Amino acid sequence: MIYDKEQKEIASRMDNKSKLTNWKDWKWQLRHAIRSMEKFEQLTGIKFDDKERVNLRKTFDKFPLSITPYYLSLIDKKNYKNDPVFKQAFGGIEELTTLQSELEDPLSEDKDSPVEGITHRYPDRVLFHVSNICAMYCRHCTRKRKVGDIDSVPSKDQLNQGIEYIKNTPQVRDVLLSGGDPLMLTDEKLDWLLSEISQIPHVEIIRIGTRVPVVLPYRITDKLISILKKYQPLWINTHFNHPNEITTSSKEALAMLADGGFPLGNQSVLLADVNDCPRIMKTLLHKLIQNRVRPYYLYQCDLSEGLSHFRTPIGKGIEIMESLIGHTSGFARPTYVIDAPGGGGKIPVMPNYIISWSTNKVILRNYEGVITTYKEPDSYEARVCDRDCDICTLDLNLNEDSEMEAVGIEKLLSDHDDTISLVPEHNDRLHRRGENE
Known part of the structure; x- marks a missing residue:
């Protein structure tokens, strides 16, 4: 060695x-x-x-x-x-130092928890908190409220509550195991948990979010790989924040995972005085893809308690994205997101490349500052979609797909719904009309 x-x-x-x-x-x-x-x-x-x-x-x-x-x-x-x-x-x-804007649970994960251990925020997927144990306590953790929790290892009975919820919620097709760190579970418990979830008919994929390739790469063992390989398709997201974390040992761990057939992604957090530099970020992303890890998200630092010294302005994230788009391979770029306080979910934040548009032209700019025109079609016959797929003339094969009710902006854009606006609760103007009781 x-x-x-x-x-x-x-x-x-x-x-x-x-x-x-x-x-x-x-x-x-x-x-x-x-x-x-x-x-x-x-x-x-x-x-x-x-x-x-x-x-x-x-x-x-x-x-x-x-x-x-x-x-x-x-x-x-x-x-x-x-x-x-x-x-x-x-x-x-x-x-x-705790600012007024900082929260113990900034993403309202506990409020969006129908049963212990499950956060169900998006229509077709859930986050399953399977452990509060981490190999290391990261100082920028969004779940600092759980760090060092003495009751940090859920029993099988507790985990079964989450498994039963997934079984009884057929729209869930994607389960993300999180924590803490799921890979801090014993091999035997992880094997049992993956076995139970993979047997649920409507679960199509399982994901694992882990920082062990960064802080404890030796956890990736031949035995662990053999267990995980039984439950494909299994996706694994890592959490590298700086190029200095990609070492010989971490490369070996990533190679074992990639050779095991697991698609690898990476979620970085934008941290002041750590990686808030276009050159550092680009170096990190290039090292990741050299090790078969595709950059997935670049997170704006959450509003958790005691993290104000780590947070950057959103403008810094935009600047970093400007330094990446057009300047490196498309698959080497993460999506810059803000995980909305209060449980609004991940909101992509990008530089603006549409300068203007009219009824037949869109004016765009590229990464170099070149301004160009995209000509819209002179004749486009809009296809009205009432979601009656049985009479649709498009070549559709929905045997393995399912229809979900449109929500949010998708609902306003759809043809099958008469809704013309989304109105916040307790809107004073509609209250005066007597329409928002």
């Missing part, structure tokens, strides 16, 4: 019972997770002054610390205060 200098140095500072040969044992990594400031100082040689120590204790009392030895080894100890790995793994007093 090959170990780098930082790994050897940290291993040498572990207790006498620990040996470097255990380094790639993921359970050893978890047993030796760094959970105190004192242990962090011992292993890294970094020393905090008295004021910093007081502030850090206050922070860790509210938001606990947990870092795997592997991820700790990635920190640049000579420049740790500017290091992107340090900033994601280690806390600071700024986390105790």
Whole structure:
């Protein structure tokens, strides 16, 4: 096995019972997770002054610390205060600053939970919280309210509640396992859970959202791969935020997953002073696709408590997208989204490329600033759709498809519904009319 200098140095500072040969044992990594400031100082040689120590204790009392030895080894100890790995793994007093706009549950996941463990926000898919355990406590976590939860491992009875909900909700075709980190479940429990969900007839795909390839790549074992391969189609989303996180070990983990036949995606969070730079982001995306991981989302940082120091203006995200569109391959670009506070879901935010339009022309600009004209068809006979598919003349094959009732803007655009506007509740103008009671 090959170990780098930082790994050897940290291993040498572990207790006498620990040996470097255990380094790639993921359970050893978890047993030796760094959970105190004192242990962090011992292993890294970094020393905090008295004021910093007081502030850090206050922070860790509210938001606990947990870092795997592997991820700790990635920190640049000579420049740790500017290091992107340090900033994601280690806390600071700024986390105790809670703005009025920040919320404990900013995405209203608990309110959109019909049964324990399930968040059902979109029509055809659910998020299944199967664990609150993570290999590491990321300082930018949107679910910081659950970090360190002592009741963090749902029992089979609790998980069965979620499974029963999915069974009894036939419109659910896509199940996303989340947490915490689903891959922190034991192999046996994960095998059982995937088996139960995959047997539900209307579930077409299962997804797993995980950060273990980033912070604990040794969790990706041959045994785990053999279990996951039984439940195709299985999609896996990772969570790399910076190029420094893509190491030899993480590349090996990603290769095992890709060779196992799993489509891989990545969800990054835009973080101030970590990756809010077009050059850093492009480097990350290029490294991802070199390792067969397709960039999926770039998230605007959520309005969770204590994250104000991580948030950037939305304009920074737009600037980064401007640096990507036209400047790199289309499949190397993520979709920049804001996960709407209050449970509104993911809203794509993009630079504006339509400058103007008329009845027969659309004026567009490209990434270079070139302005061009797209000529609309002179004669287009609109096809009225009343959703009576049995008499439709289009070549449709809906044997394996299902019709969903249109909602939102789709409803306004449809021909089968007479709705002409969407009106917020308690609209004063309609209340005066007596139409919005």
